[in-house]
Amino acid sequence: MAGFAGRLARCWYSGFLRSPLQVPALGLHVGGPAMQTSQKDFNNAVSQLKLLKEDPGNEVKLKLYALYKQATEGPCNVPKPGMLDFINKTKWDAWNALGSLSKEAARQNYVDLVSKLSASSESPSPEAPAADKKQPESDSLVVTSGDGITTIRLNRPTKKNALTTQMYHDIIAALQAASKDESPITVLTGSGDYFCSGNDLTNFTSLPAGGPEEMARSSAVLLRDFVNCFIDFPKPLVAVVNGPAVGISVTILGLFDVVYATDRATFHTPFSHLGQSPEGCSSYTFPKIMGSSKAAEMLLFGKKLTAQEACAQGLVTEVFPDSTFQKEVWARLKAYSKLPPNAMRISKQIIRDREKEKLHAVNAEESNVLRERWLSDECMNAIASFLSRKSKL
Numbered sequence: 001m002a003g004f005a006g007r008l009a010r011c012w013y014s015g016f017l018r019s020p021l022q023v024p025a026l027g028l029h030v031g032g033p034a035m036q037t038s039q040k041d042f043n044n045a046v047s048q049l050k051l052l053k054e055d056p057g058n059e060v061k062l063k064l065y066a067l068y069k070q071a072t073e074g075p076c077n078v079p080k081p082g083m084l085d086f087i088n089k090t091k092w093d094a095w096n097a098l099g100s101l102s103k104e105a106a107r108q109n110y111v112d113l114v115s116k117l118s119a120s121s122e123s124p125s126p127e128a129p130a131a132d133k134k135q136p137e138s139d140s141l142v143v144t145s146g147d148g149i150t151t152i153r154l155n156r157p158t159k160k161n162a163l164t165t166q167m168y169h170d171i172i173a174a175l176q177a178a179s180k181d182e183s184p185i186t187v188l189t190g191s192g193d194y195f196c197s198g199n200d201l202t203n204f205t206s207l208p209a210g211g212p213e214e215m216a217r218s219s220a221v222l223l224r225d226f227v228n229c230f231i232d233f234p235k236p237l238v239a240v241v242n243g244p245a246v247g248i249s250v251t252i253l254g255l256f257d258v259v260y261a262t263d264r265a266t267f268h269t270p271f272s273h274l275g276q277s278p279e280g281c282s283s284y285t286f287p288k289i290m291g292s293s294k295a296a297e298m299l300l301f302g303k304k305l306t307a308q309e310a311c312a313q314g315l316v317t318e319v320f321p322d323s324t325f326q327k328e329v330w331a332r333l334k335a336y337s338k339l340p341p342n343a344m345r346i347s348k349q350i351i352r353d354r355e356k357e358k359l360h361a362v363n364a365e366e367s368n369v370l371r372e373r374w375l376s377d378e379c380m381n382a383i384a385s386f387l388s389r390k391s392k393l
């Protein structure tokens, strides 16, 4: 795993797994023979955890961390980390939530959990779709070309195609390449049941050396560069919305030429819930597309639209039944890709050029406002809450 995604994974692993795996289980007060057995089981479980074939996910790792601390040190006895220290605060919350659970009970729970994980990693669930298992996390973006269409596919189905920092960079590179390639049409779509769940909220957990301010500054630059690519994209750009869309994956739709959606799709911009503010030029495009009060209901109050509602309000071009979505949409796009490419480009240019300057100004302003928002208590609390699994949209 490379780049930011790699750093992030290391950050979570070092946060949640280093203690249970690498710190020797010292300091346990071993009493009678029954407790010695428990101590031995616990040590075995600590070793067994290293052999797991699959990452158990952050929620489980957090549980393991808390139980390990409780089993080895007893009830949480360290000061609560500051609000900006997301990872340590989340870990502290998990440990503290165990209250006065005895060390023995914590050891037992830890052993039970590891043994459950070991059993399930040996016999994979027969219901799990084979395709999910084949998809390595590092292939988070897949770009293919054929039949006159370049397709940029978000490919993190297990995370609902949430956008990592690396993916923003990869999408920018893919759009730049697609703007110069042979295909007359470019498509953005997703793998699995979601189109995209928006910004990966764990992007905010790996603080750079410059602290939260540097994190906010660099994220604002990345956001501006990312959205600029959609503003400037010179060819027909089509979104094939294969499922629910959240956050930035909804706002950028206002910059696409055509948006096709399955009837399973929903469109959700929960910026206020997250202590954030609109991006992707949506503060300008949404009121223009759907009128100011419908836009306000989405952007201020986070109203989630069905595909039909989004179509009625002009954000979506056409909705298809999920059962025939892929077949109908790709057949139509293949036919469109045979139209004269220069005529399509020039028509797009006439439409877009009138707006370009305005869109760039809006993008710059939205990115600056978000830079401030990301440092606000409202935003920090919302992200910490999602990361500690206290809230979901």
Ligand SMILES: CCCCC/C=C/C(=O)SCCNC(=O)CCNC(=O)[C@H](O)C(C)(C)COP(=O)(O)OP(=O)(O)OC[C@H]1O[C@@H](n2cnc3c(N)ncnc32)[C@H](O)[C@@H]1OP(=O)(O)O
Pocket: 057, 058, 059, 158, 159, 160, 162, 163, 168, 197, 198, 199, 200, 201, 202, 219, 220, 222, 223, 246, 247, 248, 249, 270, 274, 276, 279, 386, 391, 392, 393
């Ligand atoms: C630098 C540019 C910044 C641009 C600014 C952009 C802003 C935005 O995009 S704001 C929107 C941010 N997105 C969210 O707040 C969505 C958060 N996710 C959810 O609320 C839910 O996951 C869901 C409603 C999208 C799906 O719920 P459900 O069907 O119950 O599935 P799970 O929650 O179990 O999700 C499976 C798996 O995926 C992880 N995940 C999903 N979305 C995100 C995300 N946005 N960020 C990080 N991780 C996400 C989720 O945590 C689960 O992971 P595991 O627990 O490890 O299995």
